[in-house]
Amino acid sequence: MSETIFSKIIRGEIPCHKVYEDERVLAFLDINPLSAGHTLVVPKEAARTLDALSDESAAAIGRALPRLCRAVIQATGVEEYNILENNGAGAHQAIEHVHFHIIPKPNRSEGLGIGWPMHPLDPADAASVAERIQAALK
Helix, strand or coil, X not given: CCCCHHHHHHCCCCCCCEEEECCCEEEEECCCCCCCCCEEEEECCCCCCHHHCCHHHHHHHHHHHHHHHHHHHHHHCCCCEEEECCCCHHHCCXXXXXXXXXXXXXXXXXXXXXXXXXXXXXXXXXHHHHHHHHHHHC
16 A cells, blocks of 8 residues: 555654544544544554455444544534545545544534435345345355
């Protein structure tokens, strides 16, 4: 995997406003926040996308996220928030290192804005896709 800005932040070569760190996870404030308290949660393991992340690092992120959400809520006083994680450039991933955003949503103009172009689920397609996913999990 190529070097990223997150690799340098994890190694301490680039400063950050650190809010949490353990042996597998680093969390710090985003330098271009969508709202006050916008926090990035990054595994120290270098992986481009979530599916490439080890189970151990994924579990560490899973343990840290709820705790960090509670801390962001307490620090900002904002109880509504989004958790965002993008995988690949086509899915809006700007830095090729797994990272989760905790984005407080204090009002309609701050925080994450999302378009959600829904389409009805076709039962035949759904059954086929569900079967393929189930087979891939075996």
